[in-house]
Amino acid sequence: MADTLGCETFEHVHVTILAGGSGTRLWPHSRRSRPKQFLNLVGQQSMLVDTVERVLPLVPLERIHVLTGPEHAPLVAEQLPDLPPDNIMVEPSPKGTAPCLGLAALRLFRRTGRPHDVMISLHADHVVQREDRFRDALRAAAAVARNGHIVTIGIIPAYPETGFGYIERADPLPPAANQDAFRVARFTEKPPLERAQQFVASGRFYWNTGYFAWTLGGILDEFRRSLPEVYAHLERMAPADDRAPALDAWEAITPITIDVGIMERANDLAVIPCDLGWSDIGGWAALHDILPGNAEGNVVADGTRHVGIDTANCLIQGTDRLIATVGLEGMIVVDTGDALLVLPKSRAQDVSALVRELRARGLEDYL
Amino acid sequence: MADTLGCETFEHVHVTILAGGSGTRLWPHSRRSRPKQFLNLVGQQSMLVDTVERVLPLVPLERIHVLTGPEHAPLVAEQLPDLPPDNIMVEPSPKGTAPCLGLAALRLFRRTGRPHDVMISLHADHVVQREDRFRDALRAAAAVARNGHIVTIGIIPAYPETGFGYIERADPLPPAANQDAFRVARFTEKPPLERAQQFVASGRFYWNTGYFAWTLGGILDEFRRSLPEVYAHLERMAPADDRAPALDAWEAITPITIDVGIMERANDLAVIPCDLGWSDIGGWAALHDILPGNAEGNVVADGTRHVGIDTANCLIQGTDRLIATVGLEGMIVVDTGDALLVLPKSRAQDVSALVRELRARGLEDYL
Numbered sequence: 001m002a003d004t005l006g007c008e009t010f011e012h013v014h015v016t017i018l019a020g021g022s023g024t025r026l027w028p029h030s031r032r033s034r035p036k037q038f039l040n041l042v043g044q045q046s047m048l049v050d051t052v053e054r055v056l057p058l059v060p061l062e063r064i065h066v067l068t069g070p071e072h073a074p075l076v077a078e079q080l081p082d083l084p085p086d087n088i089m090v091e092p093s094p095k096g097t098a099p100c101l102g103l104a105a106l107r108l109f110r111r112t113g114r115p116h117d118v119m120i121s122l123h124a125d126h127v128v129q130r131e132d133r134f135r136d137a138l139r140a141a142a143a144v145a146r147n148g149h150i151v152t153i154g155i156i157p158a159y160p161e162t163g164f165g166y167i168e169r170a171d172p173l174p175p176a177a178n179q180d181a182f183r184v185a186r187f188t189e190k191p192p193l194e195r196a197q198q199f200v201a202s203g204r205f206y207w208n209t210g211y212f213a214w215t216l217g218g219i220l221d222e223f224r225r226s227l228p229e230v231y232a233h234l235e236r237m238a239p240a241d242d243r244a245p246a247l248d249a250w251e252a253i254t255p256i257t258i259d260v261g262i263m264e265r266a267n268d269l270a271v272i273p274c275d276l277g278w279s280d281i282g283g284w285a286a287l288h289d290i291l292p293g294n295a296e297g298n299v300v301a302d303g304t305r306h307v308g309i310d311t312a313n314c315l316i317q318g319t320d321r322l323i324a325t326v327g328l329e330g331m332i333v334v335d336t337g338d339a340l341l342v343l344p345k346s347r348a349q350d351v352s353a354l355v356r357e358l359r360a361r362g363l364e365d366y367l
Numbered sequence: 368m369a370d371t372l373g374c375e376t377f378e379h380v381h382v383t384i385l386a387g388g389s390g391t392r393l394w395p396h397s398r399r400s401r402p403k404q405f406l407n408l409v410g411q412q413s414m415l416v417d418t419v420e421r422v423l424p425l426v427p428l429e430r431i432h433v434l435t436g437p438e439h440a441p442l443v444a445e446q447l448p449d450l451p452p453d454n455i456m457v458e459p460s461p462k463g464t465a466p467c468l469g470l471a472a473l474r475l476f477r478r479t480g481r482p483h484d485v486m487i488s489l490h491a492d493h494v495v496q497r498e499d500r501f502r503d504a505l506r507a508a509a510a511v512a513r514n515g516h517i518v519t520i521g522i523i524p525a526y527p528e529t530g531f532g533y534i535e536r537a538d539p540l541p542p543a544a545n546q547d548a549f550r551v552a553r554f555t556e557k558p559p560l561e562r563a564q565q566f567v568a569s570g571r572f573y574w575n576t577g578y579f580a581w582t583l584g585g586i587l588d589e590f591r592r593s594l595p596e597v598y599a600h601l602e603r604m605a606p607a608d609d610r611a612p613a614l615d616a617w618e619a620i621t622p623i624t625i626d627v628g629i630m631e632r633a634n635d636l637a638v639i640p641c642d643l644g645w646s647d648i649g650g651w652a653a654l655h656d657i658l659p660g661n662a663e664g665n666v667v668a669d670g671t672r673h674v675g676i677d678t679a680n681c682l683i684q685g686t687d688r689l690i691a692t693v694g695l696e697g698m699i700v701v702d703t704g705d706a707l708l709v710l711p712k713s714r715a716q717d718v719s720a721l722v723r724e725l726r727a728r729g730l731e732d733y734l
Contacts, residue, residue: 307725327711328710331709333707339689339690339691340707342691350677357676361674
């Protein structure tokens with residue numbers, strides 16, 4: 001019955017996958033020309049392809065859309081050769097997630113004319129280890145979205161991470177597709193450690209995945225209400241009548257994220273809490289955490305030739321060159337064709353600063 | 368007057384340079400096919416060429432001899448194109464320093480027929496920063512050798528190094544070429560730290576450089592007395608009469624070092640103490656110590672492209688690839704064409720163990 005309901009529910013569901021990130025914190029593996037969503041960081045195929053295959057049991061390729069920038073659109077087409085070309089939605093320049101998702105919603109509405117169709121928005125560069133639970137969560141999210149809510153997917157926190165935003169739940173909603181659902185009390189930016197510890201201890205806070213479900217009509221109402229200027233520009237990009245799309249309208253938009261522009265002002269927000277074995281792979285430390293290590297806790301990437309003496313809890317990723325280490329604990333060593341990175345795992349977040357430094361020194365070729 | 372005396376003294380002086388070492392502790396830069404004496408580790412030319420140029424103001428190339436193995440003889444000829452071919456003395460296989468120096472002494476005696484000629488023995492893989500003082504020390508060593516002593520060059524210790532042997536001085540000898548000279552009380556193997564500290568505090572101990580001076584007759588007498596079996600084999604290698612050299616005699620020799628075989632049993636030992644800015648470059652830590660660092664104490668090799676954030680007291684040596692580091696203190700990063708080494712400076716001596724591990728794993732191609 002649940003499955004039948006699931007299939008029926010997903011008849012008018014569209015999935016959008018945000019694939020526009022630059023992934024600088026995984027430099028030097030992740031590059032401007034091929035950021036992390038296009039890399040085989042975990043497993044044998046890219047994270048984008050993993051993301052598509054993860055939803056294919058629910059939604060056919062015809063209703064999966066990839067949102068990316070012009071420089072990466074060819075890479076999307078290459079990695080997803082069966083994706084209809086119209087399903088690669090190109091944002092002319094980075095404007096944050098709100099204009100991007102708003103334009104996708106408007107274009108889907110223009111194509112379908114169906115305000116009650118559901119749009120599920122995912123990210124192309126996350127890992128989900130429990131794929132069945134993930135699809136259960138999407139079934140629930142779609143069902144709750146049909147009931148008029150803007151739905152978020154929350155992850156039951158495993159530890160007090162300070163690098164994520166949190167979603168605080170309020171009153172329960174009726175369960176949907178056998179999943180708990182709650183109203184949202186508020187969104188919280190990345191908290192300091194003490195607050196993060198309180199969040200986890202309370203049992204009422206979830207990591208914000210940035211995965212959403214809403215009806216096309218519902219989200220466009222929110223844009224009209226909360227971001228009327230952005231919405232006006234988007235309407236010029238995707239006009240209702242026969243006027244030609246004014247692609248220059250995009251440049252007039254002030255960048256804003258969906259969290260700040262829509263979520264923090266929206267009514268009827270809901271959250272589906274779940275435990276997915278989820279990671280945003282927000283840097284080398286997160287990648288080390290998600291990948292299985294050997295007896296010494298070392299994660300040695302496939303195809304990397306590593307010889308270590310007294311080397312433990314390290315992430316070693318290389319090419320066909322030999323990487324030899326002695327007396328290393330908790331270090332990241334990443335060797336690529338033209339660049340090498342060495343740093344302690346505890347400094348993994350500073351790779352962004354390093355990338356800025358490379359840019360400041362004019363070493364653009366390495367970015 | 369001293370110069371005149373110097374020139375006169377060096378009329379019948381021969382220099383031998385030991386260039387047979389394998390230099391495994393500087394892997395991956397130092398390889399079996401090109402060990403450290405053939406590398407430009409410090410400055411613009413190889414340590415072997417530096418060593419030859421350091422003595423050329425005293426001794427012409429015709430009286431400089433390089434002792435090496437058959438696999439490296441072509442490299443010696445390539446790096447020293449003006450060296451007479453007969454001055455490359457090839458030891459058929461490694462037998463320790465005693466047979467090697469004994470054979471060199473015997474061959475020089477056969478060529479010159481002059482037992483009172485002086486032989487000075489040096490190493491091809493050491494750094495000497497004060498070259499004038501070095502030549503002053505050699506002048507003194509040659510003069511003391513002519514007086515019938517087996518002479519060693521001792522370095523006034525800068526700190527209690529536990530990786531070197533020490534020479535303890537006894538009574539003073541008359542100064543020679545304006546240098547102090549002493550009889551030797553004893554040779555000491557690498558001491559534990561506490562003993563090394565006592566050595567340094569006493570003012571009577573010097574680092575053993577392995578540089579020697581002796582007359583050809585004097586050292587051959589010592590071989591006959593202390594290593595009669597070795598000497599008999601050497602005589603078959605370089606016979607006094609018209610018999611053909613029996614090159615197979617070499618294989619019958621049991622390996623032994625000059626320190627153990629000759630020095631620890633010799634009479635009339637002398638030491639010339641000096642302060643040369645000397646290093647045996649016994650590993651990456653020693654190389655880091657001898658090379659000038661930047662404001663953060665980092666030594667970045669010429670031609671290495673390094674970008675560091677919070678990186679201090681590191682040795683970074685690479686190729687044309689970018690090496691980026693964050694939050695490193697006291698680390699060694701050495702990147703070569705086919706292999707990369709990362710380890711803390713404090714573990715630099717363990718590179719030998721690493722090389723053994725590579726051999727044990729059959730990774731001979733990297734040695």
